Amino acid sequence: MTSQRIGYGRVSTSDQNPESQEDALAAASCDRRFIDKMSGTKASRPEWNACKEALRKGDTLVVTRLDRLGRSTKDLLDIAEYLEAKGVNLVATEQDGVDTTTPHGKMFFTILAAVAEFEHSMMKARTLDGLAAARARGRKGGRRAALSSRQVDAIRNLYETGEATVSEIAEAFKVSRPTIYRALESA
Template sequence: MIFGYARVSTKDQNLDLQIDALKKAGCKEIYSEKLSGRSKKKPKLEELLGQLREGDILMVYSLDRLGRTSKELINLLSEFKERSIQFKSLQEGVFDTTSAMGEAVFQIIAILKAMEVQVLSERTKDGLTAARARGKKGGRPKGSYNKSKAAAAVTLYQRELPISEITETLQISRSTLYEYLRREGVKD
């Protein structure tokens, strides 16, 4: 059976491109998740690995979706080889990991992908350092402060209403509620 695995790094990102490509390539069952590739635990990937049987094919859109480091990718490849599972990546070309040449190409590309991730990380850090040197601040912009909602939030909070009820009543997020309480000087 052909299984697919799709992953994006944040909840704001969309899996559609990967899932569509995997379906087009013949995947019968696709496991997907939204979490950083740096996460040690990938529950859906672990679940998928438990489902794979001898002769199955695991397909991903791109190598970096499966793992972020060459060591991680090579360990998975070794596991696939031991369990007689084939692996294919759509972006880097179709690999036949049962052949020596396919395995060698996989390892080379895994190393290049890991290097690409490292270079991107370094560029991001350098860019942030340069921006800070120019007085720019990173992070999420401050939201607008609604004084009347803040006062209402304080009142409801002091009445010891459940947090979920306060946020629903005022149509605000939990983080906004806590920001209002902090700005209004309310201690937990």
């Protein structure tokens, strides 16, 4: 059996469109393509599992960027070890030099994986710093409460006096029944 080029991609949110990765993998002459539509931090990646099953000795796994393959240096290095043990090469089309068929490519892969993890950690730290600064200025995160404290008092009164059922109260306040139950439990 001849070796194949097998492409793998991943989009991490429902807002991202997988077509750009699919197009890039097609342009890289991939014989088969697998695209996961979920976060890289999730352990269950069905398309990645199917991709691993499809890989054979001598094949080349093609990704657009390393961050589409894994989210941490350890994860990427574990994947690289797995691929090497299976006799599969790795190429990242948008990251020149990532080609594990060469010693230089292996070294470059390791460095890029470390940089990708560092960049992710820095982004996370900046986000947390921004949230802390916003809290210090008195801003709260999350969405606004569906009901004001005055509305919660009115809901409690309607319910406790038996003037209305939970369904009627929910309809009157244009919220769901679970929201009414949470309001009743909160006091």
